[in-house]
Amino acid sequence: MSHVLEVQSVSKRFGGLEALHDVSLWADGEILGLIGPNGAGKTTLFNVVSGFLEPTSGQVRFRERAIQDKPAHEVVAMGIARTFQIVKPFAELTVLDNVLSGHGMPRYPSPRAFRERVHTPDNEAVARRILERTGLTRWADTPAGSLPIGLQRRLEIARALATEPDLLLLDEPAAGLTRQEADALADLIRELHAEGISLIVIEHNMHFAMNLCQRIAVLAQGEVIAEGEPAEVQNNEAVINAYLGKQGTNEVVTMGPGS
Amino acid sequence: MFISDYALSVATFVGIWVTLSLSLGILTGFAGQVSLGHAAFFGIGAYISAILALRYGFSFWIALLGAIVITGLAGSILGLPSLRVRHDFLVLATMGVNFVVVALFRYVDFFGGAMGLVNIPAPSVFGVSFRGGVPYLLLVWAFAGVTWLIAWYLSRTWVGLAWHTVRSDEDAAAAVGVSVPRFKIYAFAISAALAGGAGALYGHFIGSLFPDTFAFVESIVILSMVIFGGVGTLRGPIVGAIILKAAPEMLRVVQDYRFTLYGALLVLMMLFQPMGIIGDGSFIWRNLRRLFGREPATVAQPPPHPVEEPAAAQQETAS
Numbered sequence: 001m002s003h004v005l006e007v008q009s010v011s012k013r014f015g016g017l018e019a020l021h022d023v024s025l026w027a028d029g030e031i032l033g034l035i036g037p038n039g040a041g042k043t044t045l046f047n048v049v050s051g052f053l054e055p056t057s058g059q060v061r062f063r064e065r066a067i068q069d070k071p072a073h074e075v076v077a078m079g080i081a082r083t084f085q086i087v088k089p090f091a092e093l094t095v096l097d098n099v100l101s102g103h104g105m106p107r108y109p110s111p112r113a114f115r116e117r118v119h120t121p122d123n124e125a126v127a128r129r130i131l132e133r134t135g136l137t138r139w140a141d142t143p144a145g146s147l148p149i150g151l152q153r154r155l156e157i158a159r160a161l162a163t164e165p166d167l168l169l170l171d172e173p174a175a176g177l178t179r180q181e182a183d184a185l186a187d188l189i190r191e192l193h194a195e196g197i198s199l200i201v202i203e204h205n206m207h208f209a210m211n212l213c214q215r216i217a218v219l220a221q222g223e224v225i226a227e228g229e230p231a232e233v234q235n236n237e238a239v240i241n242a243y244l245g246k247q248g249t250n251e252v253v254t255m256g257p258g259s
Numbered sequence: 260m261f262i263s264d265y266a267l268s269v270a271t272f273v274g275i276w277v278t279l280s281l282s283l284g285i286l287t288g289f290a291g292q293v294s295l296g297h298a299a300f301f302g303i304g305a306y307i308s309a310i311l312a313l314r315y316g317f318s319f320w321i322a323l324l325g326a327i328v329i330t331g332l333a334g335s336i337l338g339l340p341s342l343r344v345r346h347d348f349l350v351l352a353t354m355g356v357n358f359v360v361v362a363l364f365r366y367v368d369f370f371g372g373a374m375g376l377v378n379i380p381a382p383s384v385f386g387v388s389f390r391g392g393v394p395y396l397l398l399v400w401a402f403a404g405v406t407w408l409i410a411w412y413l414s415r416t417w418v419g420l421a422w423h424t425v426r427s428d429e430d431a432a433a434a435v436g437v438s439v440p441r442f443k444i445y446a447f448a449i450s451a452a453l454a455g456g457a458g459a460l461y462g463h464f465i466g467s468l469f470p471d472t473f474a475f476v477e478s479i480v481i482l483s484m485v486i487f488g489g490v491g492t493l494r495g496p497i498v499g500a501i502i503l504k505a506a507p508e509m510l511r512v513v514q515d516y517r518f519t520l521y522g523a524l525l526v527l528m529m530l531f532q533p534m535g536i537i538g539d540g541s542f543i544w545r546n547l548r549r550l551f552g553r554e555p556a557t558v559a560q561p562p563p564h565p566v567e568e569p570a571a572a573q574q575e576t577a578s
Contacts, residue, residue: 052430072433081434088431090424101424104417105436162378163436 002064003028004198005049005080005167010058010068012044012222020042020055021222027167031193032200033213033230037243040219042202043085046169049200050082051075062167076105081165083156085172085202091145095136096154098144099127102162127162134158134188149176157188167198174208186212210234218242267396271464273504274399275457277417280500281406281493282453287482288491289410289419290446292341293428296353297481299337302473303461304330304455306370309379312463319382319463326362326459327452334451335444345429357475364470375469379462391464399460406453411493413449421523422446426491476518483521487528489538498537517541 004028012020024155034042040209047053049060051072060068066228081102091099100118103126107113117185132136134154139147144155155174160168174182182205189212193199203209210230211218218226220242226233233239283297308326311317317325340352364370381390389395413419421442424432429439462468480503488499498533503524507517534541 050434052433071438072430073436073438076434076436084430084434088428090427090431090453092427093423097420101437104420107417108442109419113421114413116417117382117415118417118420119415159435202527243312 002061004063005200006059006061007045007049007158008059008061008155010045010048010055010060012041012053013056014047019222020048020078023058023219023224023226023227024139025217025227027198027200029193029196029198030214031189031212032198033209033216034200034202035204035206035209035216035233036219037199041222042219043171044222045219046082046171046200046202050080050169050243071109076163076165077109079164079166081160081163081167082169083153083160083171083173085175087149087152087156089144089147089152089155089159091143093144094141095144095155095158096124096127096131096140099130099136099158099162100124102159103127103130105163132162133191134161135184150178150181153177154185157185161192165197167200168192170199170201172202172204174203182208203219262393263497264391268391269505269508271396271399273389273395273501274403275464276484276504277497277500278399278403278406279454280462280488280496281410281482282450282457282480283402284485284490284493285453286446286450287415287485288496289414289426290422290443292338292443292446293346293350293482294353294450295475295478295482296355296357296360298473298475298477299357300330300334300451300454301449301458301461301477302360302468302470303333304365304458305468305473306364306376306458307345307455309376309460309462309468310370312380313376313378317522319380319465322463323382323456323459327456330455331448331452333455335448337451338447341443341447346380349391354475354478355441357473357478361470361474361525364468364473370470371468371480371539373470375467376462377467378508379466379468381466382463390466395464399464402456406456407493407497409449409453414493418442418445427560441448479522483525487524487536489535489541489544492531492538493534495535495538499535502536 005027009022010020010023011018023041023045034045036042044053048055048068051067051070051074055068058068059066062078062080065078066076070078090101093101100123100163103123104118107116107199128137128140131140134157136151136154136158139151144152147155152174157173158169174185177185186208189199189201193203201209201213213230215228216230216233218236218239225238226236279297279301283294286292286294304326305414307329308322311322311325312319337356340356341349365373370376381388383389418438421432422436424435425439425442433440484499484503485496486499487503488497490493503521505522528535532541537544
């Protein structure tokens with residue numbers, strides 16, 4: 001039986017650097033954590049899956065269709081949405097309009113784009129429901145660029161949700177959030193999962209990833225070095241070495257079960 | 260009421276440049292594609308319409324329509340560099356396009372060469388032909404009005420929103436499902452088509468065309484109008500075109516120093532009012548809004564401090 005997302009021996013080269021080497025991975029209706037030291041290739045993998053980069057070799061299959069050569073805007077239309085590690089809000093647009101931009105996804109490729117107005121009561125109602133569940137309602141009319149980073153991260157998720165994805169790729173959604181904010185975010189992610197959205201979450205915060213994810217894949221130097229339930233991965237020798245290696249000790253400390 | 264021929268012709272020219280400025284506003288203001296080649300589309304429209312009327316005997320109206328359609332097609336082709344290059348490099352590429360187009364006008368016999376095209380017929384309605392005068396003025400401004408309507412209408416549709424996403428961040432645009440190449444080409448095609456219409460109106464008004472009219476320096480003038488007025492708005496290009504086109508005519512003294520004036524104005528605008536003289540957030544626009552009670556006198560409240568929002572967020576997600 002096949003999985004919702006299958007990454008089949010994907011490699012990605014940038015000149016002499018092989019950012020991904022023979023990566024195979026799958027995801028089903030779950031919250032999959034993607035962890036690994038800096039430069040391991042996590043974001044590159046997201047870029048490949050979401051259509052921003054074409055792999056040098058290998059296949060990406062989503063619901064049994066090969067998508068590795070599809071451009072990003074078509075990948076979204078197939079049901080894979082993503083957020084960016086370095087947030088990319090449409091700074092001059094209001095928070096509401098940012099979410100509406102995602103809601104417009106099915107309309108952009110069709111002549112409806114020329115016919116239909118953006119600000120209709122129906123469209124706004126949909127966008128406001130998304131703002132409500134992501135806790136952004138009171139900033140609806142604020143220009144997105146003037147929001148603090150924590151809210152911009154939430155807006156990234158809200159905008160991605162507006163495209164009604166089946167698979168959501170979150171690139172370090174908890175980075176820079178306070179503990180409270182991160183907890184609220186984890187609740188939201190679990191809620192989305194309960195509604196049937198599959199999620200892959202890149203996370204540096206081990207505590208956050210271990211608590212949230214049902215399964216974790218560890219990437220180091222462009223290769224998957226371990227995969228399994230959080231507890232297994234945590235005690236995996238290769239994983240501990242990868243983090244100990246030449247990396248700083250900070251991340252090792254946060255690996256500890258007590259943190 | 261007596262209006263001098265001179266005033267009429269200035270008002271007609273202003274209408275044509277308002278159209279040019281508005282059409283570039285779609286490309287540069289809405290879609291964020293800074294072009295220094297807009298005079299090329301202006302020229303293509305003028306030449307196509309003149310040739311259709313002169314050589315093939317089409318009526319002005321068919322020639323105008325043909326100019327709009329063909330210049331729109333030319334825009335979608337000449338916009339292709341924007342799919343490969345961005346920002347400064349796109350500006351250079353559009354400049355290059357402008358030089359090539361003017362060279363074609365000058366060196367290809369079909370376009371009349373350096374001698375240009377002369378005796379371009381005036382339009383006629385029910386057998387009555389009119390060059391200049393109030394009817395032509397109205398025609399030109401009606402076309403400017405249509406251009407404004409199209410820009411206004413599009414700014415409210417998904418196309419307008421898609422253009423904004425392209426201008427703001429191409430990666431994020433793709434992430435919400437916008438095909439960046441497709442919407443860039445839409446912008447080039449629509450912007451060029453309208454500039455082509457302005458070109459046709461120019462040619463049949465003035466009666467003769469010469470390549471240098473559509474040289475690169477004219478592209479600078481049109482871009483100056485958009486930036487001077489306020490890029491990204493609907494009113495900015497209109498105000499910019501009126502001021503920059505009418506002012507040199509009224510102050511004959513500055514006529515000879517027109518480009519010096521444009522240059523100096525641009526530098527000053529970039530330094531003190533980068534949003535344009537009447538753009539969003541400009542001094543004049545803020546005060547106009549305040550005057551008509553559309554904006555509170557105090558600066559809008561900054562967003563609440565992030566520290567207080569997790570509680571709110573929890574309430575909202577909990578409910």
